[in-house]
Amino acid sequence: MTTVALKDVTKVFRDGTVAVDSVSLDVNDGEFMVLLGPSGCGKSTVLRMVAGLEEPTSGAVMLDGEVANDLPPRERKIAMVFQDFALYPHMSVGDNIAFPLKLAGIEPAPRGERVADVASALGIGDVLARRPSQLSGGQRQRVAMGRAIVRRPGLFLMDEPLSNLDSGLRAELRAEISGLTRELGVTTIYVTHDQAEALTMADRVAIMRKGVLQDVGTPTQVYGRPATLYVAAFLGSPRMNLLEASVYVHLDRYVTLTLGDQALYLPWDDIRSRAVAHYHGERIVVGMRAEALTPVAPDSPGDVLQGRIRYLEHHGHESLAFLDIGATAIVVDEVGAPADSDTPFGQRGLRRFGQVMQRFTGRAAVPDANPNSGRTSGRTSVLNDPGRHHRRPAELAVRLAPYPAVSAGHPLAIKVRMDALHFFDERGDRIDVGWR
Numbered sequence: 001m002t003t004v005a006l007k008d009v010t011k012v013f014r015d016g017t018v019a020v021d022s023v024s025l026d027v028n029d030g031e032f033m034v035l036l037g038p039s040g041c042g043k044s045t046v047l048r049m050v051a052g053l054e055e056p057t058s059g060a061v062m063l064d065g066e067v068a069n070d071l072p073p074r075e076r077k078i079a080m081v082f083q084d085f086a087l088y089p090h091m092s093v094g095d096n097i098a099f100p101l102k103l104a105g106i107e108p109a110p111r112g113e114r115v116a117d118v119a120s121a122l123g124i125g126d127v128l129a130r131r132p133s134q135l136s137g138g139q140r141q142r143v144a145m146g147r148a149i150v151r152r153p154g155l156f157l158m159d160e161p162l163s164n165l166d167s168g169l170r171a172e173l174r175a176e177i178s179g180l181t182r183e184l185g186v187t188t189i190y191v192t193h194d195q196a197e198a199l200t201m202a203d204r205v206a207i208m209r210k211g212v213l214q215d216v217g218t219p220t221q222v223y224g225r226p227a228t229l230y231v232a233a234f235l236g237s238p239r240m241n242l243l244e245a246s247v248y249v250h251l252d253r254y255v256t257l258t259l260g261d262q263a264l265y266l267p268w269d270d271i272r273s274r275a276v277a278h279y280h281g282e283r284i285v286v287g288m289r290a291e292a293l294t295p296v297a298p299d300s301p302g303d304v305l306q307g308r309i310r311y312l313e314h315h316g317h318e319s320l321a322f323l324d325i326g327a328t329a330i331v332v333d334e335v336g337a338p339a340d341s342d343t344p345f346g347q348r349g350l351r352r353f354g355q356v357m358q359r360f361t362g363r364a365a366v367p368d369a370n371p372n373s374g375r376t377s378g379r380t381s382v383l384n385d386p387g388r389h390h391r392r393p394a395e396l397a398v399r400l401a402p403y404p405a406v407s408a409g410h411p412l413a414i415k416v417r418m419d420a421l422h423f424f425d426e427r428g429d430r431i432d433v434g435w436r
């Protein structure tokens, strides 16, 4: 049984990089917690502090309710799994898995039994005599998992353990890892920049940006009720449509949300109107996921936006239409294109590449980007903050049936599910409208 608590933990590296900024997070016993965020947001640094491989600059890392800042890594009852597997190439698979037990002084007979049990649970019982070089990537990852679980640790720390594998195998191992950790009841902290991994595997997800924790909750909570504009923009594919809206209150009648030259109306007796009404005369951000938008006949009544298709994207099972609706979109920087979530070539890769190039050429190949340079206060308006967000003509992402009978230039009317709208204030914080 292991619980982890981070209390106001900050890590500033010697060069002044603030990798982790006042993070507080509780991980419950047996919980599968995923740390999610783009490359360089500080996820691995959090994990390394929990492992005892990095010391916090301030704050406390607590294990089972005790401050563990000064506890050496080997006394923390943890097992780590990394993306590069870190297997011993000269040892057989069986010896790799048995190694931690050997170190712990376990006799050969019970050692062999434990190894056989773990190997059969992971489906690698028939390759125990092979060397790691004679295995596939997926098998190697299973051996790394086996070596981690064989000691029955209280806490698993996994740093992008699947990112070197192809996508089919990743999906398979995703299910295996989450099944296995739950079966074992081991508390797990799993680092990834892949939102699909986070949403499918986690009991709860903690989303980070530039060292700052943005939101923590179950996958349903963080997806359905994102705490900040950043989380709203980061999660989901296609990205949530984020539109600048002006609020105008017609007392006792309705609240108008003006999007360019069109408007949506919240009836006054709708509970959400009261929260949004505080922003009368101001601009807010209205978020609409594609699932809240349905194409309808052009003259349909109710909450309908009119647009013209700028372009279509065909994805096989569906097509996405991107509509010009004459409104302004708020684009959150650093979330990357959705496909980014699939590239293992993160900041760490860049750093390594830079170090290798430097060794050969004496010059840095890639400047070591400091995500905190140009950091702005959390109070800055997102509607006027060129370093972090920018505005551009909105292209509303809408789902259509595969290969629809429309093309670029076609007009399209879209019905908006008003109860699925998200609202954010000018600082990028969720406006709580008291529902869901």
Ligand SMILES: Nc1ncnc2c1ncn2[C@@H]1O[C@H](COP(=O)(O)OP(=O)(O)OP(=O)(O)O)[C@@H](O)[C@H]1O
Binding pocket: 013, 014, 015, 017, 018, 019, 037, 038, 039, 040, 041, 042, 043, 044, 045, 046, 193, 346, 347, 348, 349, 368, 369, 370, 371
């Ligand atoms: N030893 C170090 N010295 C200076 N800066 C560092 C060091 N280690 C990490 N950093 C910086 O701290 C920030 C957070 O790094 P970290 O590795 O925790 O991010 P990450 O979210 O895990 O990213 P990635 O997925 O690319 O590894 C980055 O800006 C990184 O360049």
